[in-house]
Each structure stands twice: as C-alpha cells, then as structure tokens.
Amino acid sequence: SQTTTLPAPGFAHYLACFQARIMHRFIALAATLSLLLSASSAAAVPAVAKDAEQPDVVEMSMILPAERIARRHQLTRLYGFSWSDCSSQGAWVKIHSVSLQPDPVHLDGKITVGFSFTASHNLSASQPVSASVELKKKVFGTWLKLPCVNNIGSCDYANLCTVRPPPTSCPAEFVKAGVPCKCPIAAGNYTLPAYSFTVDASKIPEFLEKGDYKVSVNAKAGSNQVLCVDAELSLA
Numbered sequence: 001s002q003t004t005t006l007p008a009p010g011f012a013h014y015l016a017c018f019q020a021r022i023m024h025r026f027i028a029l030a031a032t033l034s035l036l037l038s039a040s041s042a043a044a045v046p047a048v049a050k051d052a053e054q055p056d057v058v059e060m061s062m063i064l065p066a067e068r069i070a071r072r073h074q075l076t077r078l079y080g081f082s083w084s085d086c087s088s089q090g091a092w093v094k095i096h097s098v099s100l101q102p103d104p105v106h107l108d109g110k111i112t113v114g115f116s117f118t119a120s121h122n123l124s125a126s127q128p129v130s131a132s133v134e135l136k137k138k139v140f141g142t143w144l145k146l147p148c149v150n151n152i153g154s155c156d157y158a159n160l161c162t163v164r165p166p167p168t169s170c171p172a173e174f175v176k177a178g179v180p181c182k183c184p185i186a187a188g189n190y191t192l193p194a195y196s197f198t199v200d201a202s203k204i205p206e207f208l209e210k211g212d213y214k215v216s217v218n219a220k221a222g223s224n225q226v227l228c229v230d231a232e233l234s235l236a
Contacts, residue, residue, distance in 0.1 A: 075201075075210060077236050079104035086216070086228040092121040093219075093227040099194075104236075108201035116191040121221075124184035125161040129226050131219040132156050138212040160219065171195060210236045 081100045087093070099114040123129060134154045136143040148155035157163055161183035170181035173195045180190075212234045219226040 075107055075235050077104040077106050078233055079236065080212075080232065080234045081105075082233075083229060083231040086218075086230050088225050088228070091225045091227055092119060092123070092221065094118045094120075095227065095229060105199070107199055110196055110198050112194050112196040114192055114194045116189075118189050119185055119187050122184060122187050123161065123221075123226070125159065127221055128159040129161060129219055129221045130156065130158055131160050131217055134214075134216040136214040138214075143214060210234075 081103065083095075083098050085095050087095075094117060096116045096118065097114070099112075101112045101114075105111050133156075135146045137146060138144075146153045166182040170179075174181045174192065177192050178190070179192045180186075212232070214230070214232050216228075216230050218228045
C-alpha cells in the first residue's frame, strides 16, 4: 500500500463527507497508546505541530472540530499489535522486545505489557531528546497521514524528559526489575518481564474509531538518533 498526498482544502471538504468522521477520531491515538503502554495518567503533552504546509497532511480542524464528533461504535478491543525497530546501527537505544497481552486486549479490562532495551548513553533532561511522531490510518485501502491537533497526532516533541511532570514514584514492578520510569536513565540493559494493569475505557478519547493504524516514533539527541520504532494495531 502507499501513503496518499492529499491536496487541500477543496478535496479535503469532499473527503470529509465520506471519511472525516473516521479519520478525525484517530488524532488521539498517541494518547491511547500512552495509556496502554505506560498506564500513566499524565497531563497533556505539549507539542509543536508539524509544518502546516506539508501536502500529505489534511488540516482536519478546517473540516470539523473534534469535540463535535461522537463515536459511532463502542470500541471494545485492541488486536493485531506488532512492532519493529527501525533505528540505525548507531542508535543510542535498542529495543529488543515488546509484548502486549492478551491478544485481543479487551478495552476496560486487564492488560499486561513487557519490554527490554539497551541504552548505550545516559539520557537526561540536560541533553534534550526530541521525538517526531507520525500517525496514519487506513481508509479505503490507503494509509492517510493525520495532522497534529491539540498535541495529538503527527507531532514533534521538543524534550521527552520534560514533556510532563515526572511521577513521584515508579510502579513496584519497575522498581523490582530495576527499570527507570523517568529521567535520568543511565546507560545499561533493562528488562520489564510483565507489568499488569486495568485499562479504564472511560479514558479513551470519544473520537477514536475502529480501524487499522500505524504509528512511527523517531527520537534524536541533536544529530544522534536515540531510537526509532514502528508499530501497527487495530481497534474494533
């Protein structure tokens, strides 16, 4: 499949008649992934929107405000999660494994996550690690890139160590495994075998819709790549 470049605004308004209700609800995918993978009830993350002139981004705020869209279908499960490491050989962080169980994950049920990674450099707020997130949804067989709206979507984040207040304490499972849940992160090997928590379905944004999604995260410290991760999942 290919990523379509969408002209705007004329075609965007035409597309809205058929697709905007579906695509626009996905702009909160990053928030939901954060909920599922970190179980953290953090405050909204400040972000810098990507260049509005990019031709492959539809400015959905021109079409229909998110708050006016109500979910047509109640989301009940997340399934088909897969991931891959897209980082270069010299990246500072190498992710070895990511697990998300069960499959499917029942939204408003228990979820268990696990992961392992190696950090070759210390990560701290003193050396900003920026991140670029790209979100896409498959619509009629084509992957459509979504914009950055209200800090959610295809957004740029200036410093991952300072985007939200650090937790006062890490979950017991993290402490037992010696895995940090906040900066600074010292160079080393880290493994979290399993961390289980209950998903609160009421925290999932109302404008999320069922469908297939892709998310790509590319983090850098200056000109050095820190990590790169691609993931795919489906909501139903």
